[in-house]
Amino acid sequence: MTDQRPAYYELGYGEDFGLTGLTERLSRPGTAVDPAAALGFAQEAADRSEGDEAVELGEDTRRLLASELPERVLHTVWLAATANAFDPAGHGMTCRGWLEQVSEVASARLRQAEASFTPPPVRPVRDPRLCRAVVAELRVTAPALADASALPELVACLEHVVTSADADLGMRLLLRALKAHAVPVPYEPYRRLVALGWEFGFPPAAVHDGLVITWPPVGDASRRGIDGDFGLSRLARQFTAGWHHRTPRQAVEFAVQADGYERPPGSEAAALLEDVRRVLGLGLSDEAITVLWLAATDGGYRIDRFGVGGREWLEQVAEVCEERLAEVAPGYVPAALPPASGATDEVLREIRDVSPLAAATAVSPEFHPVAGAAVMEALEQVVTQVDPDLGFRLLLRAVEVLQLPLTEAQYTRYKALAGRFHYGEDHLLFSVDHLVRRA
Secondary structure, three states, rough: OOOHOOOOHHOOOOOOHHHHHHHHHHHHOOOOOOHHHHHHHHHHHHHHHHHOOHHHHHHHHHHHOOOOOOOHHHHHHHHHHOOOOOOHHHOEEEOHHHHHHHHHHHHHHHHOOOOOOOOOOOOOOOOHHHHHHHHHHHHHHHHHHHHOOOOOOOOHHHHHHHHHHHHHHHHHHHHHHHHHHEEEEEEEHHHHHHHHHHHHHOHHHHHOOOOOOOOOOHHHHOOHHHOOOOOHHHHHHHHOOHHHOOOOHHHHHHHHOOOOOOOOOOHHOOOOOOOHHHHHHHOOOOHHHHHHHHHHHHOOHHHHHHHHOOHHHHHHHHHHHHHHHHHHHOOOOOOOOOOOOOOHHHOOOOOHHHHHHHHHOOEEEOOOOHHHHHHHHHHHHHHHHHHHHHHHHHHHHHHHHHHEEEOHHHHHHHHHHHHOOOOOHHHOOOOHHHEOOOO
């Protein structure tokens, strides 16, 4: 976060918070709000996390109160953020007077923990670069926001908050206005808002939740926004020892919901389904599939001990993927399988480079071990018969599971392959980086 303050997500926030969190609560459909009820919601907000959330609520209100923003600006942005659910002017109050009451609620809650508490000086975010970035995004959404809201000069008032009061709170008030007025936000501006939110230290849900996002078709963005593993190799990772779902199917159902905040709903299911369709459609043997699954899961789900064949298991996985896509992306139609992704010789080289070390190891050595040599043989089949990309991802899992040491030269080649396959920056970092023997 800015000014050496902890990021909000580091403080434990997983959704909107502070004054904008209060406006979201007030704006929920069916909420009857009068001054007493509104103040009650403010007290509830201040009391969360044993009173810790009163800090941000008080800081937000004091940032606005310490500014020289005129009443019309405060009133306009408040109404926009709450979807007109509670208008202080309708109850004989100025917006500034209402914010003073909210500020006192926050201070009173903090005094319960420390009787001598005195609100510290406000620390507005005035970083010129961040201010410009928020204003730029505001102007992108300005036409749609102006069309959706009956409030005069809403866009100008939001910009006034950003430039004259606080860029952090101004950004969150912009998000609240977009959400309260159900303004559709195209995918690329949305991704910029998420990235900008990270700079302020917002949890991604503070940007995502409640926003009307115009997602691209699932297949067009199934890998965008992925920093780590995905598809079949990621699913296998979920089945390592200690998985907590009651049934294997529930574990798959959970895994295919992991779209994150930057991908269209259904993206993980589509990526997994593409991997599974490749394996099932291109003649890989049942035995090879079983060996690969046992290796990639580190023996965490022994399909062989439950009488489930490798192909049968992947057919069950495909069924879950199709159900998820029917639910969240009903327009999704699996495209014809694209051609194999290339780099066959390069991936085969890396498999053969670690094969001598793998031959001396085994997956699950204490319980029905799977020989490392068998794993390497199955990986070669994936690369030559199915897809080098999937083969490389499964190689990374095997190296991680078998704890095979890597040289810096090998790791450099792994990075080149990861770049060629368009993996995210964390893919290697959280899988095999710790195995590199550095000088």
